[in-house]
Amino acid sequence: MTAVLVVWRDTLWQIFTYRPALMVMVLSLVVYGLLYPQPYLTETLRDIPVALVDQDGSVSSRELTRRLGATEAVQIAGIFPDLVAAEQALFARRVHGVVYIPQGFERDMLRGGATTLALYADASYFLMYQRLSTGVNTVARGLGVEVEMGRLVAQGVAPTNALAEVDPLPLVLVPLFNPQGGYASYLLPAAFVLILQQTLMMGAGLLATRREPSAQRADVTGGNGWRNLLGQALAYVSLYAFLIPLFLQGVPGWYGLPALGSLGMLLWVALPFVLAAAFLGLLIAAWLERGELVQLVLLGIGLPFFFLSGFAWPSDAMPGWIVFLAQWVPSTPAIDALVRVTQMGATMTDVVWQVLQLWGLALFYGVLLVMIQSRRAPDHGVTGEAHPQGE
């Protein structure tokens, strides 16, 4: 037991004294915490510039223009004479959508026929398209309801009945969690989990491939893989017991992101995540043997790991065997579970499978590590030096 504690103390000491590991595990979290959220902090797209081509020039078309400009999403960047001019502005990215009001717009509308309004919206950026199409559709529907109502009321129908005629079965869309649909609120809680995993794996890998391993550690464990691993695991767990709440609750809270989860739940889910990620990092280090290679390999795979997790692109739409492969990466169940805990107030029963999966990964990678280390110990490397004293 004391052997475990010595390794624990030694590992913590190394984390704070070995500069590359400290840089990766602690300092880079500060930098990422400041830098990573910047693109998303405005949360939504506002006032997307739109070109208006008004062939009607009527009171109604001007009213429509006014209403479009009043929405949060749309800003009328200019009245264009025709679609060709608008297209040029679109290519030059001065506008991201074109609203085309055809001739006879008002006449058709007042006659009781349908009138069509064309929206050409930039779908090379999905968020632009979604915001524009929602914004324009809402305005058009509102105008349509008013026109219909006006006609029915003029025919002598009571206003309430007229509304039932025009809009008999309203659909109410209720966003649960992230009700504002903010982009930072959507992305950051998941991305932060991935950042924690990558920096933890890198840091653990850098420490494990350090060229001067602590002689003390080998002495006390006598080359015993289990005690050695347990001591290291304890060190990472005690460090991340501070880092995880800071990074997953403190930093998002500082940016004013909505959060529901409790600290206790967060720690319970984070515990197997930290173990699984640390062990996977140590495994990669044992395989690659050089710190720079560990960094290179993990640096390149961060972005793919994120898209494998099923957060930005639903797992339901991925091929089955890719989904299966993704399950071996701690971030896949961890992003799922931790986002549900911190953002959606999930309870233990909601995330029990993800937590069990994380424990399974931690156990599997841990056993693999001990097996590899015990096979390597006699002939070369870290614990071999202890043998003369250990016997």
Next chain:
Amino acid sequence: MTMGTRGLPIGWRLMAWREWRLLWRSPVLLTLTIIYPLILMLMLMLVFQAGVPQQLPVAVLDQDNSDLSRHLLHAVAATPEVAITDSVHDLRQGRALIQAGAVHGLLYLPQHLERDLLAGQRPEVVFFYDNQWMSAGGIVARGVMQAVTEVTAEMRVASRMAQGESMAHAAMGVQPVQVQASPLFNPALNYVHFLLAALLPAVLQIFIASTTAYALGLDVQTRYRLRVMRRLAGGVWPAMVGKLLPYSVVFLLVLAVADGILFGVMGVPLRGSLMVLLVAAVGFVLASQLIGALVVLLVRNISTALSLVAVLMAPAFGFMGIGFPREGMNLFAQLWGYLIPGTWFMQIRVDQTVRGTPWEVTAWPILGLLVMVTLLAWMVILRLMLWQRPWLQTRTTRRAKSATSAAGEGAATP
């Protein structure tokens, strides 16, 4: 200057040839520059191969159990985006399913829906959706909205026809102001064209910068190797060209393979100019390489250099403005984005592939990318020239000596 313009024709070729052979004989370099990035990019292609998410799971709570509610459910189930996978007995149960991630939304059809509709009381249909998983949540919400709107329109047409209107007239009157929305440049709203096409170069950019820092780091981490390099090439400038050029070729080929699959097999449209794309790709690769080179020349330690490359490159994808467009970012994020080669390259790529922008309009980002390459190249040269100054040499030699003893076998290439 005196260093090496004289030796350029022979020097850089010799150096490049040496590096090229080194690359093909080193399993580590070969894996990091070719095999590993290609595997990751292929994997991402498989992740996104469906293009448009379909049949996303949704739960229903039907408390009405009427012809109307069944009609609505039928319409919702018929939309390609949505699949009804669960039927729950109360709202709590539905919410729990969303919270646990089993479904992306819950369609709630309250009791007396049909009766209230017939009585003209405007009963509400409610759809709860998971907006934390915003991409999936948005897709199911859109699908359900389309289905319900269609059903409502059908009913209103039917009721108008019952009042004696012609079908055509009734259909027109139902929605007096119709919006004909055309998603430009990506009519099917396909994620392969939108996200994957941008993601692949973004992943590659990380590899270009980091492996350049690593490969060059092997030479600059120890002083004597840099000297060998300079002697061999006949100057620092040709040494640098010879060192980096083989990797430029390799990375361009890797990008070509990925894009070959993207445009050739996965059907992303190539509506712009191939020539512009090629120029942009060369600029992109060079700029990314030079960033890696500059960083490692500044800190002269591979591990530290990789940490710095990570800080610049790991969050870079967000700054390129694919998911959240740059137009909506704060000023800092917009300016920071200009420091990332991928930001420029992405704009050119989107312009010259899906958008089919006239090339003159794309001239500005190309110019930006080329200016970036030039500036970075000068900074690299400046750094190397400073090293040649005697007062600095003594200091760096001293530092290099201690670095040599500390680095040990770490710097040795296989």
